[in-house]
Amino acid sequence: TIALKHGAHRIGNRTDADMARWRSLRFGQFIHWGLYAIPAGEWNGKTYNGAAEWIRSWKEMPHEAYDQLYKQFNPVNFNPQQWAAQAKAMGAKYMIITTKHHDGFCLWPSKYSKYTIAASPWKKDLLGPMIDAYNKAGIDVHLYFSIIDWNHPDYRASLKNAADSAAGKRFQVFVKNQLAELLQRYPTVKGFWFDGTWDDSWKNDGAFSDELEQYLQSLHPGLVMGSRLRADEKGARHFDSNGRLMGDYEQGWERKLPATIADVHGNDWEAVMTVPENQWGYHAKWMGHVKTVNEILEMLVKSVSLNGNFVLNFGPKADGTYRTEEQQLAAGIGEWMKVNGVAVYDGAYAGFEKQDWGYYIRKAGTDSVYMVVFNIPVSGSLRVKLPARTALTGVTMLQGNTALTPEWVGRNEYFIHLQNRQTASPVVILLKTEKGENKDKGNVEKAK
Numbered sequence: 272t273i274a275l276k277h278g279a280h281r282i283g284n285r286t287d288a289d290m291a292r293w294r295s296l297r298f299g300q301f302i303h304w305g306l307y308a309i310p311a312g313e314w315n316g317k318t319y320n321g322a323a324e325w326i327r328s329w330k331e332m333p334h335e336a337y338d339q340l341y342k343q344f345n346p347v348n349f350n351p352q353q354w355a356a357q358a359k360a361m362g363a364k365y366m367i368i369t370t371k372h373h374d375g376f377c378l379w380p381s382k383y384s385k386y387t388i389a390a391s392p393w394k395k396d397l398l399g400p401m402i403d404a405y406n407k408a409g410i411d412v413h414l415y416f417s418i419i420d421w422n423h424p425d426y427r428a429s430l431k432n433a434a435d436s437a438a439g440k441r442f443q444v445f446v447k448n449q450l451a452e453l454l455q456r457y458p459t460v461k462g463f464w465f466d467g468t469w470d471d472s473w474k475n476d477g478a479f480s481d482e483l484e485q486y487l488q489s490l491h492p493g494l495v496m497g498s499r500l501r502a503d504e505k506g507a508r509h510f511d512s513n514g515r516l517m518g519d520y521e522q523g524w525e526r527k528l529p530a531t532i533a534d535v536h537g538n539d540w541e542a543v544m545t546v547p548e549n550q551w552g553y554h555a556k557w558m559g560h561v562k563t564v565n566e567i568l569e570m571l572v573k574s575v576s577l578n579g580n581f582v583l584n585f586g587p588k589a590d591g592t593y594r595t596e597e598q599q600l601a602a603g604i605g606e607w608m609k610v611n612g613v614a615v616y617d618g619a620y621a622g623f624e625k626q627d628w629g630y631y632i633r634k635a636g637t638d639s640v641y642m643v644v645f646n647i648p649v650s651g652s653l654r655v656k657l658p659a660r661t662a663l664t665g666v667t668m669l670q671g672n673t674a675l676t677p678e679w680v681g682r683n684e685y686f687i688h689l690q691n692r693q694t695a696s697p698v699v700i701l702l703k704t705e706k707g708e709n710k711d712k713g714n715v716e717k718a719k
């Protein structure tokens with residue numbers, strides 16, 4: 272291995288209570304809200320085909336025009352209690368809010384910037400009421416913070432000369448001040464979700480990002496921060512030059528999921544997902560495929576089955592309301608989570624051989640394993656292959672709490688025959704297992 276001063280400082284996952292809590296929550300809500308919701312992906316009658324929150328970078332959007340939008344930001348229908356109730360009904364256990372996206376506009380009245388909600392017609396802090404409402408609903412809050420800041424005069428993508436370096440130093444002080452300010456104003460937050468850390472100016476100063484992470488931990492012990500914040504002193508990001516994960520969980524799964532358990536290398540990880548193909552901020556015209564409830568449920572369940580968290584993104588409108596598609600999605604997901612969330616919360620990799628019908632999720636630290644079935648075979652027979660010397664002692668269909676009698680096909684293999692093959696939602700079955708050889712305990716049928 273290479274001697275690194277600013278690489279990973281820990282081998283293996285964090286085992287403290289704050290991280291165990293983050294891991295147990297499994298399902299989060301991302302919220303992208305800001306000035307970009309005003310143009311909503313359109314300008315001068317033209318539609319921007321990129322992600323709505325990137326419209327300032329569109330050649331059809333003059334920077335001056337975008338930078339005046341804050342004068343119109345007035346979310347008169349903002350109702351944080353309603354937002355929190357919707358998230359709670361959906362079954363989300365944590366929420367990540369954009370405090371400041373790449374455009375640099377702050378949703379809180381930062382004393383380090385003029386480009387904040389205080390300068391808008393709304394004037395008032397948006398983060399405080401949101402964090403309070405979500406915490407009251409029993410939902411943890413994490414703060415999204417973009418290092419890239421298109422509005423700040425000292426932001427440099429790269430440092431080409433002494434003047435750039437001086438600006439870069441001033442910018443680092445600004446970042447540190449804003450992050451400390453956020454922790455001081457909102458002490459109940461559980462973590463930061465950093466973004467916009469790909470430019471050379473950041474990548475080439477691994478020492479700063481390392482010191483910043485440690486500084487934030489010292490201000491707020493237990494803070495959970497993903498792998499996107501840091502670079503090591505050789506410019507390696509997420510994984511240091513020895514291939515070791517930096518930060519508390521792998522944060523690279525954006526609009527994509529790992530395929531198998533091998534892809535996560537034993538690390539904690541989190542996936543963040545858009546409802547349409549690629550829109551985080553509110554876009555008036557969603558193009559391409561819009562994910563359904565069952566598609567989202569499969570992504571959530573697959574993530575948990577591979578020891579990860581899954582975060583679904585919402586993009587409120589400029590007036591503070593949610594579009595119908597997002598409201599309906601939240602409600603539909605919540606419908607299923609009400610009955611089956613027990614298979615998601617505290618869920619972990621089961622260690623069973625993957626089958627085509629769906630995913631296994633182990634209730635962390637127990638002998639209970641849930642089967643979440645997305646693909647009922649034409650035969651209606653679900654094959655279950657247990658690890659060696661694991662006996663199956665009980666099978667229960669969650670819906671209706673119905674005991675099932677599996678067919679034992681020898682050694683540690685069973686079939687579970689489903690009577691009803693028509694289902695509009697994923698079917699959840701609870702397996703009780705115990706160490707030991709499978710012998711006919713009367714709770715299984717012998718193969719004929």
Ligand SMILES: COc1ccc([C@@H]2N[C@@H](C)[C@@H](O)[C@H]2O)cc1
Nearest residue numbers: 303322324325466467525543551
């Ligand atoms: C260069 O490609 C991207 C893609 C997405 C992003 C941001 N990360 C997501 C979580 C959103 O905030 C998106 O704007 C930034 C750069």
